[in-house]
Amino acid sequence: MNTNRRPRTSQVAVKRLVLLNRYYRITRFYDFIRDTSVKGGIVIAVFVAILVGLEYFVLDFDVLLNQLVETYSPAVVFSTFFASETVLGLLPPEIFIAWASKADTPWLFLAVLASLSYLGGVVAYLAGNRLFLIPSVKDHIEMKIARHIVNLRKWGGLFVFIGAMLPLPHSIVSLACGLIKYSFRSYLLWALFRFVRFVIYAVILFQIF
Template identity: 45%
Template sequence: MSSNSKTTSKKSRFKLLHQYYSYTGFYKFVRQSMVKSLLPIGLFVFALIMVHHYLIDFNELFTSIVNTYSPAVILGVFFVSESFLGLVPPEIFIAWAGKSSHPMLYLTLLAILSYTGGIISFFIGKSISKLPSVYNYLEVKMEKHIKMIRKWGGFLIVVGALLPIPFSITSIAAGIINYKFRNYILFGLLRFVRFYLYALVIFNVV
């Protein structure tokens, strides 16, 4: 096969993928997710600025937290949260890392724990898929996520890793449908990108 034929074949595959994601609403979903995420992120940053200037000195607050709780306790709480439905916003912990004695070290540890927590969530999902009663219950509760994972696979994991969509829930959904683990851990690495990008903003605000 000539190089021109290979190039044409690649372009055809990309075109077909583009058409598929357009027809199935993936691009619309990403746009909506980004719009929805920008507002809470903007409000969070604005609230941090207002609270810092008018109510609480974050330097004192996080100094108090550091003096009261060891880093191991704080990282442990974060790890549990990231492994089970992502109940606590990661931004709070990123702000804590920014005021710690070693910001980049703790930021990296947070990213590693979030990534590892997602993997645990993935295997929770795989375990759930083997329990009919629990599976049937969660399939209804997580119908939207499961449907989207089945439809878009890795691209939704990319969105879950980068945007403020609970990464744990996306990971559980991926496990429930037995999504290929090798691809999951590859796409999930973008979780690190999210933490470092958010830190660029939060470290300069708090």
């Protein structure tokens, strides 16, 4: 009996994978991943090129970052970052990761930044979840982020993963999750990849700065 069940279980798993692959092809998930990755790579390359250019011709970023560390307390910087990660992700996290590299305990500061980014997404989710109380605002935001909502409904947790890992505004993806009442538990699990992104970026930026 057990011997017969195992092949059937394997066949079912393979069929599911085939169907999932077909679904992702039909919904252009792979194209979206490719385009987002390419755009993200270009943005990062341009960002690094600008930094290197400014460093070489205009500014000494080591001095600038050290001045930021000396001028502004960690509480001010962390508060600014948390506000940004909660509201549309207005400021690039890379700037704050570079700032953390100049701290006495850079990896501790990085852990705080990653945690604040994660919590900022949670706040954005909860805000989106309660927007039904203000229908006019809810309708306006739904129109503004309609594309993200469509993608979230198509791909679920994988879209949250993309928002956490790739240069896609994490707070907007989180807001969209709240708006459509995507499973909070699933959101929390997929959003944990935000920590992975911060570690990857830190490994690179800590070497530069």
